[in-house]
Amino acid sequence: MNDFFFGFEHNLLLWCAVPVALVLLLLYLLHRRSKVRIVPAIFLWDRPQASPHSGTRINFRFPPAIFYLELAALLLLTAALAAPFVSTPETFPPLAVILDDSISMQAKVPGGRSPLESGAEFVKSEIRALPDRRVLWIVAAESPVLASDSNGRTDFGSFWTGQAASSELAAAAALARRMARGCQLLIVTDRKPAIELAPDTTCYSAGAPLGNSAIVNARRTAGRILIEAANFSALPLDAVLVLEPGALKTQVRLAPKETRRIVLAVPEAAAHEAVTVRLENADASANALLCDDEVVLEAEDDSPVSYRVATGLPAAARSALERVLNGNPAFRPVLTGETPDLDILPAEAESPSPVHLFWLASPKKKTTPANQSETAANQPQDNQPEDSAPSASGPLSPENSAVLSRGLPLDSLQWAVSADDLPGQTLLRSGDVPVLSTRQNLNRDREIFLNLDPARSNITHHPFWPVFFQNLAQTVRTERFGPARTNLRSGELLQVRLPRGAQSLTTVRPDGKSAEIRAMRGQADFRPMLHGVWKLESGADKWSASVMGLSAEESDLSGAGPFRRDADKLAVMPFWMLRPMAWAFLLLAALLLAAHHLVLTRKGGGPC
Amino acid sequence: MNAPAAAIPYFADAVERALAATGGVELTAPAQVSGIDGRRVGRRTGNALEFSEYREYRPGDDLRRIDWRVYARSEQLMIKLFSEEIDPRCDVILDHSASMASTERKASAAISLAAIFTTAAANSGFSLNLWHAADTFRKDPAPASPLLWDFPPFETPFSPSANPASFSGQFFRRGIRILVTDLMGPDDPAPVLSRLADGAKRAVVVMVLDPFELEPEPDANVLLVDAETGEERELVLDEGALARYHERLENHRAMWAAAAMSRGVLLLPLSAADFCPEIRPDELFHAGLLK
Numbered sequence: 001m002n003d004f005f006f007g008f009e010h011n012l013l014l015w016c017a018v019p020v021a022l023v024l025l026l027l028y029l030l031h032r033r034s035k036v037r038i039v040p041a042i043f044l045w046d047r048p049q050a051s052p053h054s055g056t057r058i059n060f061r062f063p064p065a066i067f068y069l070e071l072a073a074l075l076l077l078t079a080a081l082a083a084p085f086v087s088t089p090e091t092f093p094p095l096a097v098i099l100d101d102s103i104s105m106q107a108k109v110p111g112g113r114s115p116l117e118s119g120a121e122f123v124k125s126e127i128r129a130l131p132d133r134r135v136l137w138i139v140a141a142e143s144p145v146l147a148s149d150s151n152g153r154t155d156f157g158s159f160w161t162g163q164a165a166s167s168e169l170a171a172a173a174a175l176a177r178r179m180a181r182g183c184q185l186l187i188v189t190d191r192k193p194a195i196e197l198a199p200d201t202t203c204y205s206a207g208a209p210l211g212n213s214a215i216v217n218a219r220r221t222a223g224r225i226l227i228e229a230a231n232f233s234a235l236p237l238d239a240v241l242v243l244e245p246g247a248l249k250t251q252v253r254l255a256p257k258e259t260r261r262i263v264l265a266v267p268e269a270a271a272h273e274a275v276t277v278r279l280e281n282a283d284a285s286a287n288a289l290l291c292d293d294e295v296v297l298e299a300e301d302d303s304p305v306s307y308r309v310a311t312g313l314p315a316a317a318r319s320a321l322e323r324v325l326n327g328n329p330a331f332r333p334v335l336t337g338e339t340p341d342l343d344i345l346p347a348e349a350e351s352p353s354p355v356h357l358f359w360l361a362s363p364k365k366k367t368t369p370a371n372q373s374e375t376a377a378n379q380p381q382d383n384q385p386e387d388s389a390p391s392a393s394g395p396l397s398p399e400n401s402a403v404l405s406r407g408l409p410l411d412s413l414q415w416a417v418s419a420d421d422l423p424g425q426t427l428l429r430s431g432d433v434p435v436l437s438t439r440q441n442l443n444r445d446r447e448i449f450l451n452l453d454p455a456r457s458n459i460t461h462h463p464f465w466p467v468f469f470q471n472l473a474q475t476v477r478t479e480r481f482g483p484a485r486t487n488l489r490s491g492e493l494l495q496v497r498l499p500r501g502a503q504s505l506t507t508v509r510p511d512g513k514s515a516e517i518r519a520m521r522g523q524a525d526f527r528p529m530l531h532g533v534w535k536l537e538s539g540a541d542k543w544s545a546s547v548m549g550l551s552a553e554e555s556d557l558s559g560a561g562p563f564r565r566d567a568d569k570l571a572v573m574p575f576w577m578l579r580p581m582a583w584a585f586l587l588l589a590a591l592l593l594a595a596h597h598l599v600l601t602r603k604g605g606g607p608c
Numbered sequence: 609m610n611a612p613a614a615a616i617p618y619f620a621d622a623v624e625r626a627l628a629a630t631g632g633v634e635l636t637a638p639a640q641v642s643g644i645d646g647r648r649v650g651r652r653t654g655n656a657l658e659f660s661e662y663r664e665y666r667p668g669d670d671l672r673r674i675d676w677r678v679y680a681r682s683e684q685l686m687i688k689l690f691s692e693e694i695d696p697r698c699d700v701i702l703d704h705s706a707s708m709a710s711t712e713r714k715a716s717a718a719i720s721l722a723a724i725f726t727t728a729a730a731n732s733g734f735s736l737n738l739w740h741a742a743d744t745f746r747k748d749p750a751p752a753s754p755l756l757w758d759f760p761p762f763e764t765p766f767s768p769s770a771n772p773a774s775f776s777g778q779f780f781r782r783g784i785r786i787l788v789t790d791l792m793g794p795d796d797p798a799p800v801l802s803r804l805a806d807g808a809k810r811a812v813v814v815m816v817l818d819p820f821e822l823e824p825e826p827d828a829n830v831l832l833v834d835a836e837t838g839e840e841r842e843l844v845l846d847e848g849a850l851a852r853y854h855e856r857l858e859n860h861r862a863m864w865a866a867a868a869m870s871r872g873v874l875l876l877p878l879s880a881a882d883f884c885p886e887i888r889p890d891e892l893f894h895a896g897l898l899k
């Protein structure tokens with residue numbers, strides 16, 4: 001198979017670039033056209049043929065060599081833009097190695113070998129058999145990742161660690177087919193894949209159905225920890241759950257294949273710290289996986305919401321706020337010099353806080369008759385509740401999907417509106433009039449609009465009022481700067497809201513490697529994969545988030561087992577390998593330009 | 609007759625500049641001896657009736673002109689000289705070949721020079737003719753009024769030297785003849801110079817060239833086009849090409865200078881830059897043409 005063919009990846013671009021090249025050529029020719037001088041006696045000037053050393057004649061019907069050099073360089077550069085390639089025949093198609101990166105690949109009995117170690121050895125032997133073959137390395141984790149595309153590489157230990165909570169082999173196979181059409185697949189896993197294997201797919205599994213005990217789920221909330229412990233072995237399990245700090249121990253007895261939920265109380269001293277829960281199994285032979293025996297849970301941010309009330313609010317509104325905020329442990333007044341979490345303002349205004357509550361508390365103005373004095377119309381409205389609009393315009397209907405309006409008691413609540421409309425998404429409406437709405441401004445600040453005249457409402461004596469502020473506290477906590485969640489599973493999206501002006505977020509992985517993530521509109525999003533505690537920094541602000549690699553499916557090793565399937569036949573067939581050739585065009589263009597320069601230098605003058 | 613001068617946009621400007629710069633300037637006659645009526649007379653003595661002066665006898669002088677009465681009184685042989693009266697006449701000939709307008713500055717300078725000479729001649733009371741050496745050799749009807757000249761454009765495809773037969777013999781006898789040209793023709797200068805000098809009391813060729821023609825600068829590709837023949841040459845004006853041009857130009861001028869000297873014709877090379885846009889006629893005064 002010695003044939004090959006040549007083509008352009010972007011034919012359309014080539015055809016678009018040709019007119020551009022022609023225009024450039026035209027400009028070139030115009031630029032190089034001779035200036036016309038009228039002379040009275042041309043017989044005094046050189047005849048072109050009679051100029052041995054200088055006064056070179058230039059005839060554009062026969063351009064000089066320089067012209068052709070520049071023309072060729074221009075055409076080569078144009079062609080390089082169109083991504084030329086040469087398609088060469090290969091003896092073998094590329095090999096896509098799909099590496100199962102789930103935690104079950106680390107399972108092993110004491111002194112034994114894990115499926116990852118066995119698989120690595122098998123892969124190396126396969127690569128060595130065909131050293132010049134193109135190999136695509138695809139890590140099958142929660143989502144597949146093309147880790148490398150090279151020939152003969154065997155140092156895959158840097159990206160194949162067996163840390164993922166799951167492995168999407170089907171997605172990885174699809175990625176491989178897309179990246180290298182016609183490639184063969186080699187899947188390295190610890191059990192027979194659940195996907196259908198194509199004839200050209202080799203599969204190798206060195207797993208074994210081992211017993212294992214594991215924490216398969218964990219959650220921390222409001223001073224409590226919910227743990228799901230599982231016994232995936234065939235024998236009953238007597239284990240101990242250890243909570244650090246404090247080394248609080250809880251005895252657990254699990255029947256074979258049993259999964260049990262256990263609630264642990266977080267010690268008061270560790271209420272605002274990370275805690276570690278460890279499942280200790282005395283029988284090491286019944287615990288093939290160690291990485292799923294321990295989980296770190298960061299403290300949820302439940303500190304009181306600092307608030308600030310603007311002096312411009314009407315007296316009735318300030319009084320209603322004092323009634324609900326004073327003594328509420330979820331709120332505290334802002335300290336001097338501190339940026340509040342919540343700013344309560346009478347109208348839309350700039351504020352450094354992440355949440356603004358705009359309370360439209362002044363009653364609606366009545367239409368002033370023409371004969372009524374302006375002075376009377378401008379009287380302070382706090383003192384004129386009897387002149388205001390009706391207290392409510394219809395039944396109250398909430399939007400229950402939002403945290404802010406969830407579970408609000410509305411029975412016998414009298415609502416008096418102060419405005420006819422509100423901006424943003426309506427969360428509560430009285431008849432056709434929005435009375436509570438929310439939106440995010442361009443700085444990602446949460447803006448909440450409350451359309452309520454407290455002087456003509458019974459709201460301050462109604463259960464609505466404290467429940468609403470409890471929802472508000474919960475909303476404000478989620479809008480604070482920092483990670484939206486402090487405990488998450490590997491592969492889940494972590495959103496980190498950055499303080500005003502911060503441009504990037506620095507992440508430090510559990511293994512110490514750091515990376516910079518650029519913020520978009522004050523927020524940095526990423527998907528942490530490695531288990532453990534991630535440190536997050538932005539300027540002077542520091543947070544942490546715990547990434548858990550828990551998975552009942554991966555901890556259950558009963559489905560693991562050895563499996564070997566070879567491709568039906570190693571394809572000794574013509575396979576066309578596309579090799580980009582733009583570099584050759586660029587190199588040739590550079591050589592031509594260098595020759596052009598040499599020609600000019602030999603002329604001993606400037607461009608002629 | 610139409611008014612071709614209107615087709616030359618810079619004609620009026622050139623004439624007005626010349627008139628403004630030469631107010632009161634007069635043309636210099638070959639010799640100036642005050643006559644009884646203020647008319648110019650020649651330096652060469654002859655058979656005219658006007659007595660001029662005495663001088664000592666020199667061998668070869670005509671013995672009939674010895675004044676014996678003076679000899680009787682002083683015993684010195686003195687010759688009685690008589691002034692030869694010449695006509696105060698002037699012919700100004702302007703070359704209308706296309707090469708005269710190779711640049712606008714050169715054409716303006718040529719017009720200005722013709723206007724200066726005609727004005728100066730008129731100021732001096734000369735009988736004046738202005739000749740346009742175009743396709744045909746013709747006399748202007750209003751030579752002393754430059755703004756009224758019937759002025760053909762500079763489009764004649766040959767210079768006067770290429771067609772000496774057309775160089776008219778209708779000039780004033782024994783007058784001053786001034787040819788304003790660039791001498792940029794490959795032809796033999798002898799015929800045209802002979803015709804110019806024949807019968808003239810004084811013949812002058814004013815050679816006006818553009819600075820580009822005198823000192824061309826190096827340049828990249830230049831397409832040179834001959835103003836009269838249209839012949840083209842595409843050259844790179846590097847130092848070598850310019851040096852050879854200078855050499856040929858000097859040879860050409862030397863050929864004309866030699867031919868002019870042998871015929872008693874004064875050759876006066878001038879730069880168009882001295883007459884456009886400003887008139888600086890110092891060279892004309894130094895050469896004794898104007899006073």
